[in-house]
Amino acid sequence: MATSHIIVVGAGVTGLSAAWWLAKSGVAVTVVDKGVVGWEASSRNGGGASHYHSPLFAEEQRLWPLLDDMLGYPTEYRRGRVIVALTPAQLAHYHYMAAMFTAQGFRADHVDSAQALDLAPLVNPASLGGIRLHFGGHANPQRTVQAYAWATQDLGGRILQHTAALRLVARGDRVTGVETARGLIEADAVVVAAGPQTADLLGSVGVVLPLSHARAEMIVTEPAPLMPMGGVDGNGLYGRQTLRGNLAYGGGPHEWLDVAADGPATRPTSPLSRNLARRVAELLPAAASLRVLRSWAGVVETTPDGRPVIDTVHGNLTVAVMSGVGFGLSPATGHAVRDLVLDGRCSFADLGKLRLDRFAGLADDWRTARGWTAAA
Amino acid sequence: MIRDVHALDGKFAPPERHVEVLVIGAGAAGTAAAIAAARGGAAVMLVDENPVAPDLMWADVPLHFGGRMTGAVDRPDRMIETLLAANPALAEAFDAGVEVLLGTTAWGLYVPQPGLAALPGSVVGLADSERSWLVGFDRCIVAAGARDLAFAFPGWEHPGVMGAQGFHALVEHYGAFDGRRLLIVGSGELAVATARLAERHSIDVAAMIEIRDGHSIARVEGGLHGVERVVLRTPAGERVIECDTVCLAVGVVPAIELLAAAGARLTVDAARGGHVPVCAADGATSLPGVFAVGDCAGVASPADTLDHRAEWSAALTADPSTTVCLCEEVTRADLTGVQPPGYLGARSAPMAARSLCSLLADGAPDQDQIKRLTRAGMGLCQGRRCREQVALILAAEAGLVAAAAPFTGYRAPVRPLPLAVLADWAETAAMTDGWDVWFGIPDQWIPYADIGTDREAAHRAALGGTMHL
Numbered sequence: 001m002a003t004s005h006i007i008v009v010g011a012g013v014t015g016l017s018a019a020w021w022l023a024k025s026g027v028a029v030t031v032v033d034k035g036v037v038g039w040e041a042s043s044r045n046g047g048g049a050s051h052y053h054s055p056l057f058a059e060e061q062r063l064w065p066l067l068d069d070m071l072g073y074p075t076e077y078r079r080g081r082v083i084v085a086l087t088p089a090q091l092a093h094y095h096y097m098a099a100m101f102t103a104q105g106f107r108a109d110h111v112d113s114a115q116a117l118d119l120a121p122l123v124n125p126a127s128l129g130g131i132r133l134h135f136g137g138h139a140n141p142q143r144t145v146q147a148y149a150w151a152t153q154d155l156g157g158r159i160l161q162h163t164a165a166l167r168l169v170a171r172g173d174r175v176t177g178v179e180t181a182r183g184l185i186e187a188d189a190v191v192v193a194a195g196p197q198t199a200d201l202l203g204s205v206g207v208v209l210p211l212s213h214a215r216a217e218m219i220v221t222e223p224a225p226l227m228p229m230g231g232v233d234g235n236g237l238y239g240r241q242t243l244r245g246n247l248a249y250g251g252g253p254h255e256w257l258d259v260a261a262d263g264p265a266t267r268p269t270s271p272l273s274r275n276l277a278r279r280v281a282e283l284l285p286a287a288a289s290l291r292v293l294r295s296w297a298g299v300v301e302t303t304p305d306g307r308p309v310i311d312t313v314h315g316n317l318t319v320a321v322m323s324g325v326g327f328g329l330s331p332a333t334g335h336a337v338r339d340l341v342l343d344g345r346c347s348f349a350d351l352g353k354l355r356l357d358r359f360a361g362l363a364d365d366w367r368t369a370r371g372w373t374a375a376a
Numbered sequence: 377m378i379r380d381v382h383a384l385d386g387k388f389a390p391p392e393r394h395v396e397v398l399v400i401g402a403g404a405a406g407t408a409a410a411i412a413a414a415r416g417g418a419a420v421m422l423v424d425e426n427p428v429a430p431d432l433m434w435a436d437v438p439l440h441f442g443g444r445m446t447g448a449v450d451r452p453d454r455m456i457e458t459l460l461a462a463n464p465a466l467a468e469a470f471d472a473g474v475e476v477l478l479g480t481t482a483w484g485l486y487v488p489q490p491g492l493a494a495l496p497g498s499v500v501g502l503a504d505s506e507r508s509w510l511v512g513f514d515r516c517i518v519a520a521g522a523r524d525l526a527f528a529f530p531g532w533e534h535p536g537v538m539g540a541q542g543f544h545a546l547v548e549h550y551g552a553f554d555g556r557r558l559l560i561v562g563s564g565e566l567a568v569a570t571a572r573l574a575e576r577h578s579i580d581v582a583a584m585i586e587i588r589d590g591h592s593i594a595r596v597e598g599g600l601h602g603v604e605r606v607v608l609r610t611p612a613g614e615r616v617i618e619c620d621t622v623c624l625a626v627g628v629v630p631a632i633e634l635l636a637a638a639g640a641r642l643t644v645d646a647a648r649g650g651h652v653p654v655c656a657a658d659g660a661t662s663l664p665g666v667f668a669v670g671d672c673a674g675v676a677s678p679a680d681t682l683d684h685r686a687e688w689s690a691a692l693t694a695d696p697s698t699t700v701c702l703c704e705e706v707t708r709a710d711l712t713g714v715q716p717p718g719y720l721g722a723r724s725a726p727m728a729a730r731s732l733c734s735l736l737a738d739g740a741p742d743q744d745q746i747k748r749l750t751r752a753g754m755g756l757c758q759g760r761r762c763r764e765q766v767a768l769i770l771a772a773e774a775g776l777v778a779a780a781a782p783f784t785g786y787r788a789p790v791r792p793l794p795l796a797v798l799a800d801w802a803e804t805a806a807m808t809d810g811w812d813v814w815f816g817i818p819d820q821w822i823p824y825a826d827i828g829t830d831r832e833a834a835h836r837a838a839l840g841g842t843m844h845l
Contacts, residue, residue, distance in 0.1 A: 036742045043748065055824040072726035074716055096838050104823055142748035143716065150734075154726060161739040214383075214815070215491055221795060222756050236811050243719060244704075244751070251813045253384035257491040266639055268492045269788055271388060271484065271501060271510060271800070275807055278799035291792035293758055299491075306820030307827075324815060353827050371378040375385035375493040 012042035015193035016148035017334025023155035034164035038145030044298025049328035050136025056332035063331035073147035076140035081231035167204035218250035382816030391512035405670025406519030427455035440524035442538025484788035535602030540625035564679020627680030648674030682778035703755020
């Protein structure tokens with residue numbers, strides 16, 4: 001399609017990756033965001049890049065090791081992961097997962113307690129072992145978001161921070177621009193990757209996207225000596241050891257909440273920090289004396305089946321809403337969005353099961369029916 | 377009503393204790409508030425983190441102790457005796473029936489609000505050296521005091537560079553100050569009070585310096601025992617002062633971290649120490665049932681203005697190689713270059729070419745963004761030593777007045793707490809049973825190729841419960 005100017009709404013990891021891919025294709029791209037780049041869930045996650053279940057995963061795995069060079073800025077990507085069980089139920093679960101990975105062609109080995117300890121010396125010596133993934137990995141979310149932003153700018157893309165998108169503007173079956181807090185910006189095509197705010201924006205042109213929103217929490221400790229394998233989780237946790245040595249872990253209950261059109265009002269953490277601390281101390285007892293320095297929370301959007309929607313939904317309007325797995329998949333998501341916008345189809349994966357129309361016929365009260373609503 | 381079994385509501389146990397009035401901080405304001413509430417008939421708990429564990433004192437938490445402690449701080453019994461002797465009002469509080477918990481840190485304040493409705497009421501997280509627990513309250517009076525305003529300069533990493541509040545605590549509360557001769561930075565009320573305190577305890581004051589008189593620190597030189605001398609920059613050239621301690625007494629910062637982390641509304645008050653909670657006349661903050669009294673609500677000091685702080689900051693950190701964040705070893709040049717930490721290895725050409733200027737084109741400086749990129753403020757002292765000066769440096773680089781300097785939020789735990797201490801070792805069955813790594817939506821993890829096939833049901837069954845990604 002002949003495209004001269006594309007607006008991406010949302011300077012999170014998905015929108016910025018899309019903008020970078022579009023800019024790489026020589027398209028004029030403008031990213032608008034209500035705040036600074038990556039302020040919401042894109043920089044408030046565990047940095048995991050192991051989303052084996054996604055059709056984007058193979059492309060994600062191809063791209064991560066190349067990303068620092070492609071973007072020109074560091075992401076702290078490291079490959080591999082070990083998942084450690086402390087209970088027989090966990091071990092059975094992880095073994096089931098390993099079988100799923102292997103069936104898809106991604107190598108995962110069973111490891112015993114001693115092998116787990118070799119990979120991650122802080123791990124509980126009394127663990128039951130677990131599985132080692134020879135794929136997947138982790139990166140620094142905050143650094144990665146900024147890397148996409150800078151790389152986009154280096155290619156001539158514009159990023160307008162503090163420029164909230166208020167509504168989409170359509171004429172007939174085409175979106176002609178985005179009304180922002182700084183006025184109307186016209187566009188030949190629009191990408192919405194605005195996380196929790198995506199549903200309201202699509203609603204402004206009559207497209208219904210079912211989303212609920214929740215707050216998820218993490219904690220981070222002071223640095224520990226670097227382990228050979230930084231991607232260590234299990235015992236109900238996801239997380240990683242950063243290259244600085246800090247242990248950053250999340251997991252556990254989330255809190256459903258309402259998000260206003262202008263985004264999350266607050267992102268508080270709760271005493272859940274204590275339950276996370278307990279599980280980290282159990283998983284990594286040699287780190288139990290390390291001090292927790294901070295906690296953080298992010299607000300995550302979730303579709304009814306927990307899977308992304310990546311789809312061109314309204315002529316020249318493409319949506320990428322990732323339902324809580326946006327960070328790790330981002331290198332590939334941007335590529336897919338670029339393909340959808342410029343070529344009308346994804347060149348490297350079938351995305352048919354991620355289309356929006358799978359939710360046609362969903363009852364209006366689906367959130368209430370599942371209890372996915374804010375507590376009173 | 378249907379609830380998601382993996383959601384947070386209903387997972388927390390009721391707090392271990394509930395008190396009518398919880399007072400945080402046993403300084404003058406907190407002790408007075410506790411006594412008044414108890415005499416008014418309320419059941420009152422008064423908690424104070426002193427005596428602080430030596431490992432935290434070495435990390436300059438909560439005050440800038442600068443490693444100038446004697447071995448006395450390793451003897452908790454003596455510390456408590458000294459503390460009680462230094463604060464006779466505590467005896468009065470005991471007599472009034474106040475329950476006093478010393479050595480007890482308030483590390484989190486949680487008040488129900490939209491997006492945080494799953495709490496078991498309004499609670500404060502407390503911890504001693506062994507464990508943490510939650511206490512509910514009808515009213516919480518935060519009297520957390522103030523902390524030291526630190527400044528970086530070449531050589532400030534030497535033991536003996538400390539804050540006026542840290543000096544005051546070691547001398548007056550702990551009887552554990554290990555220095556003999558001070559150079560005092562600043563000349564306002566705080567500096568004068570510091571000099572008087574030193575005099576009362578027969579500690580020499582070598583000099584008091586003031587930037588507005590053209591005096592600043594070129595560098596501090598030290599040896600095995602820390603600071604040995606200060607090289608001053610004066611209108612008449614460099615001048616060397618022999619001393620073992622440099623006491624930063626330009627100003628103090630209201631200790632708002634508990635209130636800020638809980639979501640209390642803040643404002644900048646340039647005449648009262650910077651960011652302070654918005655308070656009604658009776659101390660009521662924007663959080664229901666939470667009050668702020670004493671220095672944490674603002675410290676009035678005519679000499680300590682934000683502009684004056686900016687002058688000191690500009691003079692002391694003029695050298696780009698000055699390490700501003702000691703925990704993470706971030707220099708002023710790293711900060712203004714928004715450069716990543718050294719452990720990431722060689723910087724790519726595009727990375728090296730980036731600077732604060734290239735970010736300022738996108739909007740006003742954002743201290744959280746800078747912190748994430750450079751790691752300034754991400755270390756063990758939780759940014760206590762560098763937070764204000766990073767903000768001042770960013771403001772200066774952006775051409776902003778000090779009152780418009782950026783601000784980075786606080787997060788619980790507001791004191792570094794060991795995992796094993798913070799841990800909830802007695803969580804509810806609902807928490808244990810409802811725990812899931814991520815949302816508990818089995819459909820999310822079904823391999824793409826299997827969606828819509830007869831393998832889907834088996835995956836859904838197997839992936840339920842404690843899923844892992």
